[in-house]
Amino acid sequence: MPALIVRIGDWLPRGWPDLFRQLLLYVLADTFYEMARGMADGRANIAFANGERVIDTERTLGLFFEPGLQGLLHNFDWLIDFANTIYLNSQFTVALGFLIWMYLFRNDYYYFFRNM
Template identity: 45%
Template structure:
């Protein structure tokens, strides 16, 4: 049966709409480096990672006791090293209300907004470098899933007995903490993917932009994110260090393994003329 039945005018309007949509589709593909097909493929890869996170979350949410035991083990480890400074850092920040508010606002917004905006810019404006960075993200997310499954860990904000405060909830309310990331997992402290993501966009950003001020901003971005996750009570410094390790391992795998498999497509490139999808 033809859509529109025997109404010629309706059929004509449907055909005109189809032609117009096809024209818009072709025109919009002009500003995409490799058309809509490749762009949708990249979106599908990140969407797949999202659902993998959801599956792991369903497993981890049932291990509350284990998550708190792991968090207490981190406290004991840091105290043994004489480096359990997070409560003091948060207390210092709390004496300066603007620091707490700024850090909480950045925690709620930066992980998703800054990362997504950078990846979109990278794909459109510096596509030759996108696939290497994408591969780093894929490897990092896989490593994070392993960490979350093997070491579910409660964040410091769940441990008021040590003087920790949930600054995000205090400033924005309880729901803000859950909306801080589309990949919310209450016991996903190890590794800190806030820090891993910040490194995986901060270093490429500093290498790719030409403006000196922007190079400094991107270079300092991972340090700022690390300070934010500590001040807000969402990670221990050990979580942050393990997040940095994940970023390092992901870069090494992307360079030593994946880039060798497809050097023209997946290698770190800064020359647009050599880019191959």
């Protein structure tokens, strides 16, 4: 086995087998998530009904301001692009980066956060 692979394995908190186990768990979780999303296809009517209930609740509480806010910001394409980029990075890059950091540098806490 090349020396570099051995050295990296020594540096990993619990070695290569645990790293591969964590990657497998991540891939399995993502696969099941995508399968669940696929099962929800064709049920848009339920999602829209739930959305209408949320809007009704917001109106009742006097919190339904989103259409007005969107109308104000609609002409600022650069701001919309920036917000979309931040959202995408928060959902994927930041969350995955945090898990990698936890695994490598706070391994004792990683397993708790992974299971949350």
